[in-house]
Amino acid sequence: MRLCIYTYKCYNTFANLSIVLSGFQRPTDKDTGMKITQRNIAERCGVTTATVSMALRRDARISPVTTERVWAAAQELGYSPAQNQAARRMVMQRFGRKIINRVIALFLPPQFHRLAYYARIYQGIMDVVTEEQFALLITLFHEEMDATFRMPQVFNSGEVDGTIVYMGHHQPVLNDLHDNPGFRERPVCSLVLPLTGCSTVTFDDFHGQYAAVKHLLDLGHRNFLYLSFPRTRDRMEVFGPRLAGIHQALQEYHVPVLHCRVCETPMEWINPHRYSANEEQERRLLEVLQAHREITAILAHNDAMAHRVWVLLTQAGYRVPEDISLVGFDDTDPLPNASGVNQLTSVRLPLEDMGRASARHIIRQVLNGTNEVEHEVLPAELAIRRTTATACIP
Amino acid sequence: MRLCIYTYKCYNTFANLSIVLSGFQRPTDKDTGMKITQRNIAERCGVTTATVSMALRRDARISPVTTERVWAAAQELGYSPAQNQAARRMVMQRFGRKIINRVIALFLPPQFHRLAYYARIYQGIMDVVTEEQFALLITLFHEEMDATFRMPQVFNSGEVDGTIVYMGHHQPVLNDLHDNPGFRERPVCSLVLPLTGCSTVTFDDFHGQYAAVKHLLDLGHRNFLYLSFPRTRDRMEVFGPRLAGIHQALQEYHVPVLHCRVCETPMEWINPHRYSANEEQERRLLEVLQAHREITAILAHNDAMAHRVWVLLTQAGYRVPEDISLVGFDDTDPLPNASGVNQLTSVRLPLEDMGRASARHIIRQVLNGTNEVEHEVLPAELAIRRTTATACIP
DNA sequence: CTGAAAGCGCTTACAG
DNA sequence: CTGAAAGCGCTTACAG
Numbered sequence: 115m116r117l118c119i120y121t122y123k124c125y126n127t128f129a130n131l132s133i134v135l136s137g138f139q140r141p142t143d144k145d146t147g148m149k150i151t152q153r154n155i156a157e158r159c160g161v162t163t164a165t166v167s168m169a170l171r172r173d174a175r176i177s178p179v180t181t182e183r184v185w186a187a188a189q190e191l192g193y194s195p196a197q198n199q200a201a202r203r204m205v206m207q208r209f210g211r212k213i214i215n216r217v218i219a220l221f222l223p224p225q226f227h228r229l230a231y232y233a234r235i236y237q238g239i240m241d242v243v244t245e246e247q248f249a250l251l252i253t254l255f256h257e258e259m260d261a262t263f264r265m266p267q268v269f270n271s272g273e274v275d276g277t278i279v280y281m282g283h284h285q286p287v288l289n290d291l292h293d294n295p296g297f298r299e300r301p302v303c304s305l306v307l308p309l310t311g312c313s314t315v316t317f318d319d320f321h322g323q324y325a326a327v328k329h330l331l332d333l334g335h336r337n338f339l340y341l342s343f344p345r346t347r348d349r350m351e352v353f354g355p356r357l358a359g360i361h362q363a364l365q366e367y368h369v370p371v372l373h374c375r376v377c378e379t380p381m382e383w384i385n386p387h388r389y390s391a392n393e394e395q396e397r398r399l400l401e402v403l404q405a406h407r408e409i410t411a412i413l414a415h416n417d418a419m420a421h422r423v424w425v426l427l428t429q430a431g432y433r434v435p436e437d438i439s440l441v442g443f444d445d446t447d448p449l450p451n452a453s454g455v456n457q458l459t460s461v462r463l464p465l466e467d468m469g470r471a472s473a474r475h476i477i478r479q480v481l482n483g484t485n486e487v488e489h490e491v492l493p494a495e496l497a498i499r500r501t502t503a504t505a506c507i508p
Numbered sequence: 509m510r511l512c513i514y515t516y517k518c519y520n521t522f523a524n525l526s527i528v529l530s531g532f533q534r535p536t537d538k539d540t541g542m543k544i545t546q547r548n549i550a551e552r553c554g555v556t557t558a559t560v561s562m563a564l565r566r567d568a569r570i571s572p573v574t575t576e577r578v579w580a581a582a583q584e585l586g587y588s589p590a591q592n593q594a595a596r597r598m599v600m601q602r603f604g605r606k607i608i609n610r611v612i613a614l615f616l617p618p619q620f621h622r623l624a625y626y627a628r629i630y631q632g633i634m635d636v637v638t639e640e641q642f643a644l645l646i647t648l649f650h651e652e653m654d655a656t657f658r659m660p661q662v663f664n665s666g667e668v669d670g671t672i673v674y675m676g677h678h679q680p681v682l683n684d685l686h687d688n689p690g691f692r693e694r695p696v697c698s699l700v701l702p703l704t705g706c707s708t709v710t711f712d713d714f715h716g717q718y719a720a721v722k723h724l725l726d727l728g729h730r731n732f733l734y735l736s737f738p739r740t741r742d743r744m745e746v747f748g749p750r751l752a753g754i755h756q757a758l759q760e761y762h763v764p765v766l767h768c769r770v771c772e773t774p775m776e777w778i779n780p781h782r783y784s785a786n787e788e789q790e791r792r793l794l795e796v797l798q799a800h801r802e803i804t805a806i807l808a809h810n811d812a813m814a815h816r817v818w819v820l821l822t823q824a825g826y827r828v829p830e831d832i833s834l835v836g837f838d839d840t841d842p843l844p845n846a847s848g849v850n851q852l853t854s855v856r857l858p859l860e861d862m863g864r865a866s867a868r869h870i871i872r873q874v875l876n877g878t879n880e881v882e883h884e885v886l887p888a889e890l891a892i893r894r895t896t897a898t899a900c901i902p
Numbered sequence: 903c904t905g906a907a908a909g910c911g912c913t914t915a916c917a918g
Numbered sequence: 919c920t921g922a923a924a925g926c927g928c929t930t931a932c933a934g
Contacts, residue, residue: 149601149689151927162905167929177903196664197690200597201910201927207543207594208910209930216661217645224638227621227630236621244618244648249660251611252644254634266643267610270590273667295543296591545911556921561913571919595911595926602926603914 150193158187170195203272212300212483215273218243218476219251221287222280230446231416231465232280235305238469239278246477248275257284270296276476279304279312288312301479301486303472307351308489313479315472315490319352322461322494323359323413326441329459329496330411331367334505335439337408338374341399341423342415345378356443360413375409377402379419399423400430403438410505411439417447417460424449424458424501435503445497459502461494468492544587552581564589597666606694606877609667612637612870613645615681616674624840625810625859626674629699632863633672640871642669651678664690670870673698673706682706695873695880697866701745702883707873709866709884713746716855716888717753717807720835723853723890724805725761728899729833731802732768735793735817736809739772750837754807769803771796773813793817794824797832804899805833811841811854818843818852818895829897839891853896855888862886 152166159166161180169176169184176184187193195202199213206213220239226232243250251274253266268274274297279287288309291297301313308314330338340360345353357376364371379395403409414420420442427434434440442449442460449458471490479485546560553560555574563570563578570578581587589596593607600607614633620626637644645668647660662668668691673681682703685691695707702708724732734754739747751770758765773789797803808814814836821828828834836843836854843852865884873879 149927153927163928164906164930165904167927168904171929175903180903194664194689196661197666198927199661199665199667200594200601202929203594204598204910204912205927205929206910208928211929215665215667219643224634227627233621240618240646240648247658247660249613249662250646252634252646254638264641266641267590267593268643268667270588271593271609272591273593273609273662295588543911547911557912558914558922559920561911562920565913569919574919592911596913598926598928599911599913600926605913 149197150191151198152193154191155184155187155193158191159183207272212272214480214483215275216246216248217251217268217274218248218473218480219253219269219274219277220280221253221255221277223256224254226280231444234446234465235280235469238466238471239280239473240469241466242470242473242477246473248477255284255287265290265294265297269294272296274300275480276301277303278472278476279309281306285309299485301476301484303476305468305472311487313472313475313486313488313490315468315475315492317463317468317494318491319355319494320359320362322443322463322496323356324363325359325494325496326413326443326459326461327360327363328366329498330413330439330441330502330505331363331369333439333502334507335411336369336373336505336507337406338411338413339402339406339409340374340376340413341379341419342376343379356415373408375402375406379415396426399426403432409438410507411441411502413441414443416444417442417449417458420458420460420501421447421449435501437506439502439505441502449501451500457500459499460497462497463494464492543591544585545592546587548585549578549581549587552585553577601666606666606669608874609669610640610642611645611662611668612642612867612874613647613663613668613671614674615647615649615671617650618648620674625838628840628859629674629863632860632865633674633867634863635860636864636867636871640867642871649678649681659684659688659691663688666690668694669874670695671697672866672870673703675700679703693879695870695878697870699862699866705881707866707869707880707882707884709862709869709886711857711862711888712885713749713888714753714756716837716857716890717750718757719753719888719890720807720837720853720855721754721757722760723892723896724807724833724835724899725757725763727833727896728901729805730763730767730899730901731800732805732807733796733800733803734768734770734807735773735813736770737773750809767802769796769800773809790820793820797826803832804901805835805896807835808837810838811836811843811852814852814854814895815841815843829895831900833896833899835896843895845894851894853893854891856891857888858886 152163152170156163156166159180161184165176165180166184169181170188172181199215203213220236222232222236226236240250251266251268255263269291277291277297277300279302288302288304288311291300291302292311302309303313303315305315306317308316327338338360340357342353342356360374361371364374377399379399412423414423420440424434424440427438427440432438440458442458444465445460445462446465447458448456451457471492475488475490546557546564550557550560553574555578559570559574560578563575564582566575593609597607614630616626616630620630634644645660645662649657663685671685671691671694673696682696682698682705685696686705696703697707697709699709700711702710721732732754734751736747736750754768755765758768771793773793806814806817808817814834818828818834821832821834826832834852836852838859839854839856840859841852842850845851865886869882869884
């Protein structure tokens with residue numbers, strides 16, 4: 115034991131030497147010896163590591179004088195607590211406590227950086243994460259990857275403090291996280307499409323869509339075409355509130371719900387990166403408009419879809435908004451005029467705020483050592499521009 | 509000691525029970541007891557943890573029979589080695605060895621996901637990282653952040669295996685990484701703009717630019733305008749090879765170098781997200797063209813700039829390519845015609861390949877436990893489209 | 903207010 | 919081929 119202590123002293127001298135003599139060759143296989151531990155501090159101060167450990171955390175049980183001496187020695191020796199995190203992690207788990215790694219993970223779909231919608235949420239998350247000096251671990255996940263997906267190793271080793279699940283709408287991911295012994299009990303927050311059993315940050319789709327329809331009703335429109343996407347049970351969570359918002363507005367204006375035709379469009383219409391011309395679908399949309407000349411306004415599921423519809427309408431000789439009004443949803447995909455000014459009336463989603471809210475929530479839980487499920491709903495407001503106008507009743 | 513072993517046995521029985529009786533309440537403050545360790549396996553097999561440790565790694569010193577028994581027990585108990593990574597990390601550092609975390613970090617500028625250029629490199633990195641079951645840690649960094657920047661805590665704790673520095677061109681980042689005791693000696697790879705003292709993956713700017721000029725010379729052009737950006741010492745590394753490529757081509761065709769005018773444009777011209785109309789600069793560009801009617805071809809520093817120039821030329825009444833040919837660089841920013849087909853002749857950079865190459869390099873080093881500096885140069889090829897044509901000599 | 907001891911879970915020499 | 923022991927660096931009861 116005594117010998118051992120001498121060994122340490124020897125290393126210390128070594129370390130000092132190699133700082134002074136900058137050309138000095140470090141013993142390459144003994145780089146571990148360069149690492150400063152609480153033991154080095156203890157020796158220099160003539161106390162035990164227990165005292166150092168508590169002093170460094172400014173525990174009240176250690177006298178102020180000793181605490182300062184320990185801190186000074188730590189500074190001098192260049193002690194970095196993060197460096198020996200592994201030991202701390204191990205002893206903490208002995209007492210059933212967790213350490214804070216300042217790492218949060220983000221699950222998101224592979225193509226996230228290609229779509230403004232995802233990119234803006236990502237931006238908000240990253241802003242907060244950087245500000246709070248956390249690191250962000252990106253994990254790509256897509257429903258189709260389900261079979262091959264394996265939770266990255268870091269989740270197992272307890273090195274991730276919390277997770278944000280960015281869309282996905284895929285409950286198994288959450289279960290995997292909760293079943294993972296290295297991650298279990300840590301906070302999770304799902305975005306946009308809520309998962310059950312964790313915190314959520316969502317938009318107020320209902321009031322957003324409600325505001326859009328109310329705006330059209332105020333302009334005299336009474337017959338609508340709502341372009342949705344193929345409904346599956348999964349997606350009803352998105353579809354439901356939107357439709358309810360529409361119904362609510364119609365009801366307030368005593369317009370029968372039948373006056374809103376719901377049209378399912380191909381999924382690719384809402385994702386411009388998957389878009390491939392689908393002539394049959396495009397023809398069908400125009401046929402509906404021809405057959406129902408009473409329709410004077412179109413509500414699209416998102417801006418990308420509104421964009422596509424605008425092109426079709428223009429090619430077919432319709433004028434927007436003179437002949438027909440058009441409203442988007444999400445406000446990510448501008449429809450610029452010649453001077454580059456966005457023309458599309460749309461429901462504006464505070465996407466960056468959503469990212470920020472989720473990151474703040476997770477970081478708060480991590481720093482407090484809590485895991486309280488919270489549900490935050492962010493407002494969706496109508497941005498009125500130039501694709502909506504007074505109804506042109508035939 | 510004996511008591512301790514009994515405690516463990518007790519926990520095990522508990523664990524089995526709670527699997528059978530799914531409604532059974534787990535002791536919440538004893539969740540650590542649920543964790544399976546090599547000790548549990550050792551007890552079940554009647555061997556020591558040393559044997560288990562070696563058997564799990566299929567060390568030849570352990571008999572096949574014992575190895576299989578250990579593996580079977582591990583399976584049964586649901587042992588997960590990653591879970592106790594902290595202990596492994598600690599013992600490994602005792603013997604001066606590293607463990608593989610399957611985590612690599614990526615340093616990149618804050619707005620990376622907004623620019624196709626960055627996004628495509630990112631895509632390539634992510635593809636390989638996901639395929640190799642690594643996790644990616646994103647760290648935003650920008651020269652302007654230098655004062656406030658602090659290396660995230662995870663780098664200190666030895667939980668990051670290697671780093672890719674994505675642009676930045678900022679040597680201090682590399683020094684910070686190398687000075688960090690938790691990261692020291694691990695592989696680093698810088699992209700596009702090489703840092704000294706680490707591996708690099710770059711493009712063959714020289715041959716890319718050379719091919720572009722040769723193409724124009726073949727079309728009969730003899731007087732060029734090369735639109736560059738403000739030259740600082742930092743940026744000479746980009747500027748140098750490009751200019752050398754131009755000179756080489758001119759020389760081969762015996763065209764005096766003076767026939768290539770170099771014009772500096774504002775930095776914002778190469779970054780569409782920072783673009784704001786700069787009428788004076790725009791007028792100056794047109795003035796140059798008016799004053800030098802012998803110029804029949806423009807080489808832009810990147811596609812974004814080419815885009816901007818195309819708009820200016822068109823507005824000023826020039827026809828591209830009939831009156832003037834235009835060549836971009838990077839091939840990220842298409843100039844679509846009415847049918848959506850890109851018209852811009854440009855030097856195509858294999859951006860995804862670059863991301864993939866850097867990720868492969870780092871992952872190879874990590875898995876081999878080596879840190880060999882390598883320099884990879886990827887080809888840049890000319891993509892000939894419709895903004896270049898036979899010179900219209902006045 | 904501080905020290906001596908135990909132990910988190912693992913891997914590696916070193917015995918046998 | 920396997921076991922007993924040591925120790926990575928830390929924190930926490932428990933003494934004094």
